[in-house]
Amino acid sequence: MTTFQAPQAAAGSRIIGLGSYQPETVVSNHDLAARMDTSDEWIRERVGIVNRRVAAKDEGVVDMSVLAGTKAIEDAGLTPEDIGGVIVATCTMPSTIPNAAAQVATRLGIKAAAAFDLNAACAGFCYAVATAADIVRAGTVKNILVIGAEKLTDWTHQDDRSTAIIFADGAGAVVVGAGETNEIGPVAWGSDGSMSEVIRIDDRDSFIHQEGQTVFRWATTQIAPVALRAAELAGVELSDVDVFAPHQANLRIIEAIAKRLHKNGAREDLKIARDIVESGNTSSASIPMALDHMRSAGEISSGDVVLMVGFGAGLSYAGQVVRCP
Amino acid sequence: MSDNVLSGLAEIVEEVAGVAADDVTAEKSFVDDLDIDSLSMVEIAVQAEDKFGVKIPDDELANLKTVGDAVNYITSNK
Numbered sequence: 001m002t003t004f005q006a007p008q009a010a011a012g013s014r015i016i017g018l019g020s021y022q023p024e025t026v027v028s029n030h031d032l033a034a035r036m037d038t039s040d041e042w043i044r045e046r047v048g049i050v051n052r053r054v055a056a057k058d059e060g061v062v063d064m065s066v067l068a069g070t071k072a073i074e075d076a077g078l079t080p081e082d083i084g085g086v087i088v089a090t091c092t093m094p095s096t097i098p099n100a101a102a103q104v105a106t107r108l109g110i111k112a113a114a115a116f117d118l119n120a121a122c123a124g125f126c127y128a129v130a131t132a133a134d135i136v137r138a139g140t141v142k143n144i145l146v147i148g149a150e151k152l153t154d155w156t157h158q159d160d161r162s163t164a165i166i167f168a169d170g171a172g173a174v175v176v177g178a179g180e181t182n183e184i185g186p187v188a189w190g191s192d193g194s195m196s197e198v199i200r201i202d203d204r205d206s207f208i209h210q211e212g213q214t215v216f217r218w219a220t221t222q223i224a225p226v227a228l229r230a231a232e233l234a235g236v237e238l239s240d241v242d243v244f245a246p247h248q249a250n251l252r253i254i255e256a257i258a259k260r261l262h263k264n265g266a267r268e269d270l271k272i273a274r275d276i277v278e279s280g281n282t283s284s285a286s287i288p289m290a291l292d293h294m295r296s297a298g299e300i301s302s303g304d305v306v307l308m309v310g311f312g313a314g315l316s317y318a319g320q321v322v323r324c325p
Numbered sequence: 326m327s328d329n330v331l332s333g334l335a336e337i338v339e340e341v342a343g344v345a346a347d348d349v350t351a352e353k354s355f356v357d358d359l360d361i362d363s364l365s366m367v368e369i370a371v372q373a374e375d376k377f378g379v380k381i382p383d384d385e386l387a388n389l390k391t392v393g394d395a396v397n398y399i400t401s402n403k
Contacts, residue, residue: 046364213383217367252364 007139012182013132015325016143017078017175019071020292021064022279023055029165038161048251052168052280054153061090064171065104065149068288072145072173073108075325083175084141085114087132089124089148089284091313092155093117104147114141121199122247122312123189124148124284125172126319129308130187132176133320139178147173148284157207166250167208168280172288174325185234188226189318199313219253219311223319224260227309230319238265242304243294243324247311248276248286257309271300283312291324300324327400330377334395337372341365351393359392379403 028051029040043049055064065088073080086108088100101115120127125148132144149171156167176184195218198211223246231238238261246254251274258272275290282289287308294300302324309319335349342365355361361369366389370381373395379402381389389395 046362211383213363213367213386216364217371217383220368221371256368 009139010137010178012179012184013136013176014179014181014183015129015174015322016177016179017072017074017076018173018288018292018295018325019068019075020170020172020285020289021067021071022053022170022289023059023064025054025056026051027054032165036159036161036164038165043165046250046252047166047276048254048274049165049276049280051278053170055151055169059151061088061093061149061151061171062100062103062107064151064169065100065147065173066107068149068171068173069104069108069145069147072175076143076175076177078143078175080109083108083110083113083143083145085132085135085144086110087116087118087128087144087146089118089120089128089146090150091119091121091124091283092150092152094154100149108145110145120284120310120316120318121314122249122283122286123310123314123316123318125287126187126308126310127189127316128284129174129176129184129322130189130318130320133184136176136178137182143175143177145173145175147171148286148288150283150285152208152281152283155201155206155208157205160207162212163208163210166281168282170279170282170285170289172285172292174288183323185230185236185321187318187320188229188233189316190226191314191316193314195315198315216250216253218315219249220256223309223311223317224257226311226317226319227257227261227307228264230309230321231307234321236305236321239267240305241266241270241307241321243271243273243291243300243306245273245287245291245306245308247309248273248279248290249281249312251276284310295324327396330396330399331392333376334373334392334399337369337376341368341372349392351391351396353392354390355392356390373399377403
């Protein structure tokens with residue numbers, strides 16, 4: 001029987017570049033309180049957000065992806081010619097086709113790139129990193145640009161005080177490249193379609209609806225085990241983890257998961273991403289954006305062991321251990 | 326009303342919401358008297374499920390207005 005050639009597999013894959021972009025316009029809790037029945041205190045207590053960024057009317061998922069992607073490629077010390085594939089994790093494109101990735105690749109000057117979007121909502125970035133890591137390790141592509149980008153404000157009813165206070169816009173990106181050592185751990189991922197109704201965009205009105213209590217219960221009980229599993233799959237003790245970067249859904253969810261990690265051996269000085277306070281919930285963009293902000297602020301360093309976990313609509317979830325570029 | 330359930334629940338409320346366990350008495354309303362919000366109620370329910378081996382779904386949780394309601398629900402469902 002004829003067999004087929006396989007690509008030359010790489011020894012490992014790793015994150016070699018990181019970048020992010022946020023729109024200029026800042027919307028504070030006080031701005032929201034001026035136009036709807038809410039208050040700074042209420043928002044801080046329930047979700048922990050103080051400010052969020054909102055994209056301009058003519059600024060879309062593709063525009064934000066290009067700006068974040070440019071920075072990640074520069075950070076990797078590469079040029080667009082070095083990139084062979086683009087994955088954009090997003091759930092907020094204005095229509096289902098064309099996708100974002102092909103346009104992003106062309107705008108960045110990456111010619112004939114393999115390019116596709118990936119929708120796992122707020123888990124999208126971790127799904128995309130897992131996908132890219134395996135493609136790179138298999139030897140199919142040497143360097144892949146992975147972007148999480150969202151314009152959630154297009155899909156949020158600005159008078160709905162349960163969602164308008166939470167969702168925001170932005171993009172974060174990494175370059176996943178081949179390496180002599182493996183520095184992206186195996187992914188712990190999964191889904192539960194039986195709870196698909198609890199976070200959804202309704203056909204009828206095209207706005208995000210969320211059953212807050214149900215999502216909160218799911219996230220505070222089911223996600224810490226995913227993070228623990230990701231560490232186990234990577235062969236890393238929790239005490240070896242320097243940084244915990246969960247999806248920035250709600251500060252109280254982040255604190256609840258972190259508490260579980262501490263009970264399971266995470267260090268007291270574990271650095272925990274709390275970028276939601278100044279950036280809001282940006283779905284698939286939140287993890288790379290948080291890491292980029294923390295690294296720029298000097299809170300984390302190149303070489304740190306980072307435990308990431310994304311979770312959200314689907315319901316879907318994914319986590320892995322990576323080394324900070 | 327079960328004193329064991331009440332004292333166990335009071336410990337959970339103290340840990341989750343920072344309300345002194347002694348203040349968690351049967352007639353108190355979670356929202357109006359103890360100033361506990363809907364998300365803290367979920368955390369209390371999750372811990373009560375573990376501690377008492379009972380299921381407290383979100384739609385049942387909405388009916389538990391007072392500490393006494395919760396104690397009665399836990400006692401009759403565990």
